[in-house]
Amino acid sequence: MFRPVDEQLKMLCAGAVQIETVDELRKKLEASRAASRPLRVKLGMDPTAPDIHLGHTVVLRKMREFQDLGHKAVLIIGDYTAMIGDPSGKTKTRPMLPPEAIKRNAETYFQQAGKALDTAPEKLEIRYNSEWLGKMNLADMLKLSSRVTAAQIFQRRDFKERLKNDVDIALSEFIYPLMQGWDSVVIRADVELGGTDQLFNNLVGRELQRDEKQEPQVVMVMPILEGLDGAQKMSKSLGNYIGVSEPPNEMFGKAMSISDDLMWRWYEMLPGKAEADIAALKAGHPMEAKKALAAALVERFHGANAAQAAREHFDNQFSKKKLDEVAEPLAVAAGKIGLIELVGKTGAFKSRGDIRRIIQEGGVQLDGEKQTDPKAVIEPRAGQILRAGKRVIRRIELAG
RNA sequence: GGAGGGAUAGCGAAGCGGCCAAACGCGGCAGACUGUAAAUCUGUUGACUAACGUCUUCGAAGGUUCGAAUCCUUCUCCCUCCA
Structure with a gap:
C-alpha cells in the first residue's frame, strides 16, 4: 500500500526549510509501511483569517503530498486558541475573537482548504481544539504550564523583539504554544507541518509528547511566501496577497x-x-x-x-489594448452628465475630490481621448469606453 | 504606592498660541518610462467647491483666549525609572 520509504522521503523533504528530524521521519515512514498504518500529519489552522491565500498553500501542498502518499491529514481548527491569538510573527497582541466569528471563519477556512487538500474522509480528519482545551481546568493548565520555563519562552524571537521594543505581550500569549503543543498530544500526531514562524510552537509539541511518553512528532517547517510587495510575508492584514478564491x-x-x-x-x-x-x-x-x-x-x-x-x-x-474586449458595462441615464459624476458611477473612487484629481492628472480617458477638464459636462453615447486609472475600464450603456 | 514621559491623519514621526488641513518618511492614487513589470522620475494624498472659500480633524470631555494640535482642569489608555 505504501511506496518505498526512500521514495516517500525524497518527495516529502523537498522544499522544507527544516525538519526535526529527518532520521525520525525515516523511522516513522518505515514503521508505517511495515504496519500498513498511515502517519497522522497535523496542521493547525488559525480561524482568525478566513481568506486562504497562496502563502498558506505552500504548507497545504506539502500536506497534500502526505495524503497522496497514503497518509492522513489531521486538520486542527484552532477555535479555542483563536480566542487568545497566536503571537507568532506578530508585533502586537491580537484581539480576542468572539465565538460566532470563529465559527464562521472556520467554515470558510475549511471550504477554501478543500481546494488544496484531498477531502475524502479516510484522508482527512478535522478537529476543533475546543473539544479538549475547553475541558481543561485551572489545575490542568498549571500542570501544563510548569513544563516550559520562562527562559524557553523568552528565547523566542517574536517575544524578544517585542520586549526590546516595549511592545505589550499579554500573559496569555505565553500559553499559546503550550495549547498548540497539547493538540499534538491529544491527536497523537506523527508529523506537524507549519511555516517557519511556527517552528517554536511545533517544537513545544515534541516536548509535551515526550513528557506524555509518546513518540515525539516530526516537525517540518515550510518557507514563508513573500507577498506581492516582495518585502513582507504574504498576509491578509498587509493586503499583499492573492486569495485562493479570487476570480x-x-x-x-x-x-x-x-x-x-x-x-x-x-x-x-x-x-x-x-x-x-x-x-x-x-x-x-x-x-x-x-x-x-x-x-x-x-x-x-x-x-x-x-x-x-x-x-x-x-x-x-x-x-x-483591446479595451472593448475587457470593459465592464456601466449603465448611465441618457442625456448630459458631468464628467465627475460619470466617473463616480463606477464606484471605484472614494470622493469627488479624488476623481477631480485623477482627471486633472490625465488619468481619465473617453474612447482613448484624455479628459482633463474636471468641469466638463458630456453626453455619453452607448458603447463608449471610459477609462479611469489603470484598472477601471467601463463600456457605457444607456439606460432609459 | 512614588517620580517622570507620552497619545498627532492608513502607519511612523515633526509641530508646542495665529503663517497648521498640520513638515518629513513609508504606504496609497495618478502620470512619464515599460513587459499593467520592478526600479526610477513627476504630481497628488480630509470633505464639499470651477474657484474664492467653507466645514470636520491632532486620545475624551470641559475651560482660558479675538484665536488652541499647541495653555489650564478632569478623565481614559500606554511607557520608563523607583518600591
Whole structure:
C-alpha cells in the first residue's frame, strides 16, 4: 500500500526549510509501511483569517503530498486558541475573537482548504481544539504550564523583539504554544507541518509528547511566501496577497504585477516546477515566464479553461489594448452628465475630490481621448469606453 | 504606592498660541518610462467647491483666549525609572 520509504522521503523533504528530524521521519515512514498504518500529519489552522491565500498553500501542498502518499491529514481548527491569538510573527497582541466569528471563519477556512487538500474522509480528519482545551481546568493548565520555563519562552524571537521594543505581550500569549503543543498530544500526531514562524510552537509539541511518553512528532517547517510587495510575508492584514478564491482575472493580474526577482522565488515555492523547467524559463523572456506563472496559479484554482481565458483577458487589456474586449458595462441615464459624476458611477473612487484629481492628472480617458477638464459636462453615447486609472475600464450603456 | 514621559491623519514621526488641513518618511492614487513589470522620475494624498472659500480633524470631555494640535482642569489608555 505504501511506496518505498526512500521514495516517500525524497518527495516529502523537498522544499522544507527544516525538519526535526529527518532520521525520525525515516523511522516513522518505515514503521508505517511495515504496519500498513498511515502517519497522522497535523496542521493547525488559525480561524482568525478566513481568506486562504497562496502563502498558506505552500504548507497545504506539502500536506497534500502526505495524503497522496497514503497518509492522513489531521486538520486542527484552532477555535479555542483563536480566542487568545497566536503571537507568532506578530508585533502586537491580537484581539480576542468572539465565538460566532470563529465559527464562521472556520467554515470558510475549511471550504477554501478543500481546494488544496484531498477531502475524502479516510484522508482527512478535522478537529476543533475546543473539544479538549475547553475541558481543561485551572489545575490542568498549571500542570501544563510548569513544563516550559520562562527562559524557553523568552528565547523566542517574536517575544524578544517585542520586549526590546516595549511592545505589550499579554500573559496569555505565553500559553499559546503550550495549547498548540497539547493538540499534538491529544491527536497523537506523527508529523506537524507549519511555516517557519511556527517552528517554536511545533517544537513545544515534541516536548509535551515526550513528557506524555509518546513518540515525539516530526516537525517540518515550510518557507514563508513573500507577498506581492516582495518585502513582507504574504498576509491578509498587509493586503499583499492573492486569495485562493479570487476570480481568475484578479489572480492573473496580481501575479503579473510582481517583480521579476520575486517571480523566481515564487516559482521555487509555488507551482512545483522542476529545476530544469525553471532554467528554461529563465532563458526566455521574463514576461513570458511571468505569464506562465500567473496561468499556472489560475489553473490550479480555477482550471485550465479559466487560465486560458484570464491570459487572453490580460493580453487584451494591456498588450493589445483591446479595451472593448475587457470593459465592464456601466449603465448611465441618457442625456448630459458631468464628467465627475460619470466617473463616480463606477464606484471605484472614494470622493469627488479624488476623481477631480485623477482627471486633472490625465488619468481619465473617453474612447482613448484624455479628459482633463474636471468641469466638463458630456453626453455619453452607448458603447463608449471610459477609462479611469489603470484598472477601471467601463463600456457605457444607456439606460432609459 | 512614588517620580517622570507620552497619545498627532492608513502607519511612523515633526509641530508646542495665529503663517497648521498640520513638515518629513513609508504606504496609497495618478502620470512619464515599460513587459499593467520592478526600479526610477513627476504630481497628488480630509470633505464639499470651477474657484474664492467653507466645514470636520491632532486620545475624551470641559475651560482660558479675538484665536488652541499647541495653555489650564478632569478623565481614559500606554511607557520608563523607583518600591
